[in-house]
Amino acid sequence: MKRFAFALWLSAISLNAYADSANCHQKANTPESIAATMDQALQLKQQLNSQPDPVVILVRQGQDMSSRHLTWSHAGYAMRQPNGDWRVYHNLNTCGTAESALYIQGLYEFLADDLVNQSIAVLRPRSDIATALQTLLHSAIKLNLFHSPRYNLIAWPFSGPYQNSNGWLLEVFARANDAQVWSRNDARRWLQLQGYQPSIVSAGTFERLGAKLFTPNVFTDDQPTELLRKGNVGLNSGDSVIRFIAHYSRAIPGCEHQNLGESVCVYLSPGAKRREKIKNRPSRREKIKNRPFYANRAACKSAYLRRQVVPCGPSSRIIPISVRRSRAASAAAQSFALRASRRC
Structure with a gap:
């Protein structure tokens, strides 16, 4: 059974953590949960409006991945609208398939995907990068230029035909930093040259076989052979997105950082604050x-x-x-x- 533990873990996060689209097993929302999510979306909007940034990066926790030493699962761009609202641009896997598509959603939809933790990490890129991202997000042609519908939960970040949700965000970010980036290969080459480090998780032979049998959106044929021999795979996770983009973001004082650095703010909903307070009580x-x-x-x-x-x-x-x-x-x-x- 232990041999298939990783397969089951991959199956779970492919539906909830990284995919984060129409959840095949989504629970029915109650009036209380809808009201709580709407309240959280309103408070997050107020937090985002407290600064003049036109574009920020939001990272959420869709699944408990602590056993794999990962915390954050999925990232998206949030762009300010003329009326003060925010729209989230992100790549989502169609549940139960090996395909993905680009979506534009509100803050409520971004928070309403049955998240394991309501904490949201916010990164505010430097003004020149934020302006470039704003221009890109207005161009559907350029956004699709860096998108591959061939979804792979553990897509290798630097080569291959696949892409996961965070891979699209990183490749668009590469274009925002370098106007000479015109293709996915250019973007991935730029990421590698800039020292981007993917998350490395353990995955033995039987675990990879189990994942291939149980999930339609997990492939390892793009992973480096040396990495597979060591029983590992590399992927774009929310953790690796935060580590990399934090170097291109401005420091934000006066907010909760949670040991992620001065350029990362962690927004805690009222419920998350209560859980954090209980967690920190002395035993x-x-x-x-x-x-x-x-x-x-x-x-x-x-x-x-x-x-x-x-x-x-x-x-x-x-x-x-x-x-x-x-x-x-x-x-x-x-x-x-x-x-x-x-x-x-």
Whole structure:
């Protein structure tokens, strides 16, 4: 079963994480989920409108890929409209097929694809690159010039006939940086010369065979032989997109970066903020570890009786509690403190 674990993982992310189009197994939306997504889209719009950039890159998390040391799955361009709205331009796989197409969607559709995490990474390219991207996104001919409908989830970034969603974004980005880039081969050559590093994930022989049997959009014939011999494959992931484009983006102070660098802002929805707060709460073990110290048993007992919390030394440790001082509870409180002092 373990041999096919990678195949099942590929099958899952091909429908949810990288493809992110019409999900074959999409859950029915409830009024509550629709309202929450609309609220998140509105707040994301406000965040984007806080800066004057005409074009930004948005990266989302469509699937939990932590077992493969990946976090971000799918990236798209978001362009500001004259009325203040934003439209997302991205390449999507048609679910259950080995084909893809270019889509223009709103922020709501970008966020409503049953994401595993509502966090969105935002990169703001430098002004000259953003202006070039704005011109490109207005030209359907140029956008299709760098698109291949032959979708491959693990398309090798530098050669071959295939392309995944993030590959299209990177090749358009190459054109925005170099006006002499007129083809996919030119774009991929530019990426390689600029030192772009794809994500490398492990994939043994049986795992690749299982992926080929279970999923219609996974091919390895474009992968370098040396890489396959080591049991790995290379692909354009959201993580590799962030690492590369961050070098061409301006620093943005005053936002959440999550160790991704000063040029990457991570937008957290209210729900994601609550989950992050819960995640960062100290565990019970940490609470026990941080209990105050007392110099001796007498100080321990005195702390209970006087309701004082004074770290005294490493010889004794207790959890301070509040003891109500009343005539009726005095005897019980002293008895409890005596028993506690024996554990100090």
